Structures are given as structure tokens and as C-alpha cells.
Amino acid sequence: MALPYYASASEKAVYYTWRVFCGFVFVFLIAPILIVIPLSFNAEPYFTFTEKMLSFDPEGYSLRWYDNILTHGMQNAQAARDGAWWSDAWNNAAWIKAAKSSVIIGFFATILATALGTLAALGLSQSQMPWRRPIMAILISPMIVPIIITATGLYFFYAKVGLSATYPGVIMAHATLGIPFVIITVTATLVGFDHSLTRAASSLGASPSTAFFKVTMPLILPGVVSGALFAFVTSFDEVVVVLFVAGFDQQTIPRQMWNGIREAISPTILSAATILVFVSIGLLTTVEMLRRRSEKLRGLTPN
């Protein structure tokens, strides 16, 4: 919206103040995330830019904190970096172990949340669905109820049924937390869905499962995949449930960062944060591409 030529001086002032203000808000939003990237290459154990960094002296920068991600927790970090060293890192380094359990938990929680959530979204988007509103309210509530309450309840429940400190326990909890996101994204995709397409498939002799996999699924797939990504990120970023119900074996990346912030704060967590920022850039790009593809598939043009 450009400023019209007849705008008065005060209108101009408001207009430019507004624009500058928005600029500041954008800086506020993005600067903290970008600032960790250069800071993670700090050669000194500080959380601020050293003079050498500001003068772009190569000595002010180093990869030591990234190296620390690899070596922290290894049995013999000082050994020569041969095959044995790398297998030591793979098996014992704390961050690598955390990454492995994060991926395992995230993967299975995503599968569970996406499969159950997509089925439910299909049911919920049908007009004949009974008790639609209360059921929807229950299914969305894990997103709304404070995580500390969920974690406390799970702590009592898992202690009783023997799921404490097990992978299935954490996976089920994370799947529950991811389900609202799957429901919301998939039902949003189904809003514009033309149900006569499945009816046409059935009248042409397709069985319900053929109609679903050949007609419905390809059309709602972008929504399903972005729901799955949301569910994965929810699990990948979750720390409170892990703090309450996970055991020593299920330490995830956020849990490792939590330790890092709480106990021995060092720029190592900044380098871990930098890696995670790039992961989230990748996820955001994927989701945006899927959203555009979904709009194209459904014949919606971006305004």
C-alpha cells in the first residue's frame, strides 16, 4: 500500500513511523536467531563478540565448540582421529547419543501421530460425524493444556503401568502432543476437498481402500506431510515430558541443551543451536513448498 500523493504531513509521519516500527519488530524476531550463528564460532568461552571477532581476525574464530559437540562424553577424546575414534564418538559422545534418541523418538511418534491423526481427520471432516465439537475439543486439548500438567499426569500414570524410562512411554507421550497439529493441518486440507471425487471412484468400481489410496490420499498428501513435520518438530523440540518420564537412555537433544543451559553453560550449546537453526530453516522451506503445492492441487490461487 503506497502512500497517496495527497497525504498530509502527519499522515506521512504515521506511515513512516509504522514502517520503521515494523522494521524493528522484524529485527527483534530474527536477530536473536541469527546472532547465535557467528557467536558459535567464538574462539573464547564467552557469549559476546570479542575484539578479534569484530576486526575479523581469523584467530578470533574457531570450530572448537563444534568439536566439543563431538568429543563431549567420549571415552578417549584425545586419541588419534582414526576409525576407532569415530566409532567411540558414534557410541559415546553425549550429543550424538542425544541426536540418536531424538530421531528414534521423533520418527515413531510422528508415524503414530500422523497415521491416527489422518484417519481421525477424515472422520471429523465428514458432516455426519456425531459429537464432532466435543471430540475435536478433546483431541486438540494436548496442545492447549500446559505441558507441565501433561508431564505430571504422565509421571503418575507411567509409574503405575510401568512405562517410565522406556522408549514406548516417551514415544506415546510425544505422539499425543503432535496429534493436534496433524488434526489441524489435515482438516484444513480437507475443507476444500471435493467428496464427489471419492463417490465417482466408488461408482466406477473402486473399493473404499482403492478410492482412498488412489484418489483421496494424493490430494490430501501435502497436508498430511506438513502435519507430520509439525508433529516431528513438536517431538524434536519437547523437553518437559522427557524431563519427567524419560530415563537415562532417552536423553534427547533438547534435554541435552537443557543440561547445558542449567549446569555448565558454554558456547557448545550455541553451536548446537546453530545446527538446529539450519534444521528449522530446512523444515520451514519444506512446509512452505508443500503448502503452495497443496494450494495448487486444490485449485486455490494465492490471493
Add this chain to the structure above:
Amino acid sequence: MSDSHSIAPNTASAETAGPLKTADGKPLKVALARAQARSRRRAFLLVAPLLLFVVITFVVPIFQLLAQSVNDPSFSRAAPNMVEWFAQNPDAEPDEAAYAALVADLVEMKKNRTAADAGTRINYELSGSRSLFTSAARSADRMEAPFMEAMLDKDEKWGDPMLWQVMRGASTGFTINFYLAALDMTRDAEGNIIAAPEDRQIYVKLFIRTFVLSALIMLTTFILGFPVAHLLAVLPMRTSNLLMILVLLPFWTSLLVRTTAWIALLQREGVINSLLVSVGVIGEDGRLSMIYNQAGTVIAMTHILLPFMILPLYSVMRPIPPSYVRAARSLGATSFTAFWRVYFPQTVPGIAAGGLLVFILAVGYYITPALVGGASGQLISNLIAFHMNDSYNWSLASALAALLLFAVLVLYWLYDRMIGIDRMKLG
């Protein structure tokens, strides 16, 4: 279906010219109802597995928490004889039989090593009781009748009517005392509900602080978010999509990454303080403490929750036709009137959606206050975690959690009434 079944009613109704029939002879109404019932069933069966899953992994644990909040069996389980005496003698002063039961239980407690647990349960309501129980249990098996005298010899405190009142309350297992404690109330020796001592009233204050800070965060996200959402809504799609990335990237970035970033920025030796010192705004010893206090909580949470304000606002503002404001202007409204009377009212649904969402999320926040809040920036969630992990008063933690849950569910209900949960959008 056999012929004899389908033909018989068909011929009968042809004579009477009854209601409409389907080809196989059922009344149309019945067939329709049956078909609708079938599709209702099919829709429900699609949802059923997930509903079952969520009930098991979410609803049942919440009820478990509610059960814990009114029940702490650690005393009643350890002291069966006392439980029996209290049940048989309602409202009676402790007599010799009561003390005999107490000694018998203390002997058992020593054997089963439960004296500390039982004492801790009593200690929640009467401090100093834990050591009373552990030391009495140690010497209980050497005690001889009359037990009343023996116990009072051991420690005068065993005659305290307050102690007996608390033990009576704990003997049933079920109690609302944890809710009383969570609301800064307690019971006196007669069992009447009174306000807790001044210096122990912390929970109501903390609830108020949580709500005030959440409202403040809602306000700051609104002040920062409204102009930005408006800008994104009026810019051409291409530019606004680009700028949208700046909103969505924080949304997709790990919470702990963002909290870490704020620690790096705000701490005393952090980026902002160093910048201010090198520019000369503040001296080396005048470094601002912007973190590990309420300011840290508010700044970091505003940043984290801002996308939850901008996105609903944007999705409401985008479809508002710019011609409305132009029409208002051409009819003589000043630009302020056109904005305030024509544009702003149309954005109210977005403000309600964003504001409620931010408030709901802020009220239950745990991670950020725990990491950057210091002592003054802690919210109610942090106290729940403290009672779970450090003081082990699980029932009090559950009672606090239940009160918080109630508040959030009221807000959730409000959100559903005003906006509708099925209209919630992401990204």
C-alpha cells in the same frame, strides 16, 4: 435377503399406497435413517482409534493427577491402627487407646521403614513433624504401657491437638487440604479453615503474578504484532511472503535455541550489554541485569509467542478489502477515523484469537521462565515442577496443577465459543 421376506411387505403396502419405498421394499425413511446411521458409524470408527489413544495417553493421566491432588495415602497406609481408631472415634480426644494405636503403628513403621514417609505427609501441614515421627519410631518398640504417658515423656509435642487434627485428616487418605494449601489456607486445631500464616502465603501471589505477566506478554505481543500483521496484510503477496519468513522462522526454531539466544544477548557479559558499554551508554559497572528476573521472562516469552499473535491477526486482516477504508476516506473520514471506525472493528476476531492463544500458552509456560526467569520471573508451572522434583509434595503439585488446568480449560472453552477450535490455523 430371502424372497419371501422382501416380497411380503411390498405387496401389502402396494394395496394401502403407504409411504415411499426403496427398490427392495423398505420405507424410504427407514432406509435413509439406516444409511445415515451407517455413515455416522463409519465416521466415528475413523476417529475412534485416535480418541482411544488420546484417552489413554492424555485423559487418564490427567485424571490420575486429579486423584493424586485429593489423596496422599503415605500416612494412612503406614498407620493402619491409627486409621481404625480415628474411624471408630470421630470427634474424640486422643485417649490411651489412641496412643496405644500410635505406638503400635510406630513399631510397624520402624519395621517397614515408612516413618519418614508418614512423617513427611504430616509435615506438609505441620512443620517439624517429620523428625517427631522418625525419632519416635526409633524408640517405639521399647515403650511400655501406659503409652500416653510414655509418648508425652518422649516429646511434649505428641500432645499437641493440632498434630492430632492433622493426623485425623491424613488418616482417610482423601482430603481437600492440598487445595487449601494451594490457595494459601490451612486448618486450625479444631479443623476450621483459616488463612495460612502471612509468611507462608505464596501460591495465590504466584497465581496472580502468572496472570499479570501473561496479560503483560499478551499486551506486548499485541503492540508489536498488530502493526506487523497489518503490514503483511497490505503488502503485495510476493513481498509479504518474503517478510512472512521472518515470522515463521522463529516459529519453527526450537524453543531452547531461542531461549539460549536470549541468554547470549541479555546476560551481564552478553551482546547487548557489551554493545552498550562499548558505545558508552553505560559504564563497565553499570551493566544492566535484563535476564534471570521478570524482565528476562517477559522479553523472551514475548519473542517466543509473537508469531502466535501475528499469524491469526494476519489471517483475519488479509481478506479485508482495502476499498472499505478508501470508501470511508472518500466520504470524508480522517485517516484515523477510517482506521479506528472501519478497519479496526474488522480485525477484532483476529485480536481475540491471537490474544487468547498467547494468554493460554503463556499461563502454562515452564521452560523459558525456568531458564531465564531467575527467582522473580518464575511462574506457577515452575512451582509445580519444584514440588514434583525437589520437595516431593506430589499432592500439592497436583492440586496446583489442577487449579491451573481449571483456569486454562475456562480459557479454552472461551476460545471455542468465540473463535471455534476447528478454525485454528497454523503457518
